[in-house]
Amino acid sequence: MIxxxxxxxxxxxxxxxxxxxxxxxRADSRLLAVARRSKRNQSK
Amino acid sequence: MITLFLGVTGARATTEPEVKxxxxxxxxxxxxxxxxxxxxxxxxxxxxxxGETPLQELLPQMVQDVKVKGRAVCIxxxxxxxxxxxxxxxxVARSEAAPAQELLRATKGKPVLTVGESPGIHLQxxxxxxxxxxxxxxx
Numbered sequence: 001m002i003x004x005x006x007x008x009x010x011x012x013x014x015x016x017x018x019x020x021x022x023x024x025x026r027a028d029s030r031l032l033a034v035a036r037r038s039k040r041n042q043s044k
Numbered sequence: 045m046i047t048l049f050l051g052v053t054g055a056r057a058t059t060e061p062e063v064k065x066x067x068x069x070x071x072x073x074x075x076x077x078x079x080x081x082x083x084x085x086x087x088x089x090x091x092x093x094x095g096e097t098p099l100q101e102l103l104p105q106m107v108q109d110v111k112v113k114g115r116a117v118c119i120x121x122x123x124x125x126x127x128x129x130x131x132x133x134x135x136v137a138r139s140e141a142a143p144a145q146e147l148l149r150a151t152k153g154k155p156v157l158t159v160g161e162s163p164g165i166h167l168q169x170x171x172x173x174x175x176x177x178x179x180x181x182x183x
Contacts, residue, residue, distance in 0.1 A: 002071065003160045004064060011063050014163070024078040024155045031074035 001025070005036060012036040061098035068099070068135055068159055069106050072117060077132055081155040082115075089115050090130060092122035094147065095137025097161065103135075133157045 001019045005012050015035045020027055072089055089112060093100050100121060107117035128134055128151055136144045138161040151158055 001158045003163050004067070005163045011060065011067070013067060019152075020075075020157070022153055023151075023157075024080075025157055026076040028074040028076075031071070 065099045065102035088118040089132045091133045092120045093135045094122040095140035097137035136160045138162045
């Protein structure tokens with residue numbers, strides 16, 4: 001659901017919001033705001 | 045905002061492992077698990093670490109005597125193939141890419157947050173799409 005990525009020698013993270021929603025987990029908007037990128041379903 | 049997240053941990057992260065250890069701790073504070081994920085209102089948040097990583101030593105220091113939303117945080121190691129029942133967050137070290145796929149299948153649809161040290165642990169499915177997070181945030 002969350003992965004670390006190194007960007008220009010800086011640790012960042014990516015969030016799969018689709019997987020989190022499926023699991024019933026809810027992320028604070030501040031967390032998603034600082035994520036490098038997040039992912040959600042294209043459809044719907 | 046970045047300072048806020050680190051400031052709450054009370055830690056001054058300087059090395060890469062220290063920075064990475066701060067992430068799961070902040071994830072715990074930023075995620076709401078459904079009530080069904082806990083046996084009662086004071087049950088601890090259980091974090092399990094799969095694979096060899098400095099976080100196995102750093103995380104317990106970080107959560108010692110700390111409560112998040114009224115719950116203690118418990119750090120345990122996890123062996124490949126071991127059950128993740130009653131677990132809320134699994135951190136997968138870089139060395140565990142193959143077992144991670146098994147883990148993702150085992151936790152799919154369950155209220156277990158999976159955090160991977162390597163890119164791609166969150167998997168991509170056909171209908172999923174990336175969008176910009178909006179800001180270039182980092183810890």
